[in-house]
Amino acid sequence: MIRNIPPNVVTVEPAKEPVTVAEVKRQAYIVDDCTDDATIEDVWIPAARRMVEQLANRSLITQTRTQYYDYLPECIFWRFGPLQQVTSITYKDSAEDQQTLTSTLYTVDTISMPARIVIGYNETYPSSIVDTNSVVVTGVAGYGANASSVPIIYRMAITKLVAHWLSNRGMCADDESQGVLMSLLAVEGATYEYA
Helix, strand or coil: CCCCCCCEEEEECCCCCCCCHHHHHHHCCCCCCCCCHHHHHHHHHHHHHHHHHHHHCECCECEEEEEEECCCCCEEECCCECEEEEEEEEEECCCCCEEECCHHHEEEECCCCCCEEEECCCCCCCCCCCCCCCEEEEEEECCECCHHHCCHHHHHHHHHHHHHHHHCCCCCCHHHHHHHHHHHHHHHCCCCCCC
16 A cells, blocks of 8 residues: 655754754743753754654754655655755666666756655656655755744744743643644644645
């Protein structure tokens, strides 16, 4: 059975986060230094970023992602954009050998959201087999390498979420956390579905 929504996983994490500990502390009204800054920086901020990315179907800071297919589709919708570039598309040929698709065979549309990778005009893809995860699309996604390139609504969602966690330590507040994020992200209209 062929999947309708392909898996898309981070293969190279961002080099930095879109918000700082100081920004989170300002949002949470923390004025003393008794908080564990290392935990906020190394655990809570990355966890909040990942949660925002998942709910918004976005990559915030530049990262490398890989998307998997069971066959070579003529149109690929890139999940977790914005897509900056496609670095490779590999597939299994009829002899079950891994091959790299020549970049002249496809066009990358990074303007659309979600971005599309489509077969080029008058082009034909080589024959490939249908097999679990036999097509691997690797790309670089995100708004940019710096926090300032990430739209403010996403940075605000991260700081509010971490501030919420700081205020509710020890509680299991997943529903509340999601409610905080969804109210912010609904304003942006960030979510979309894939065919």
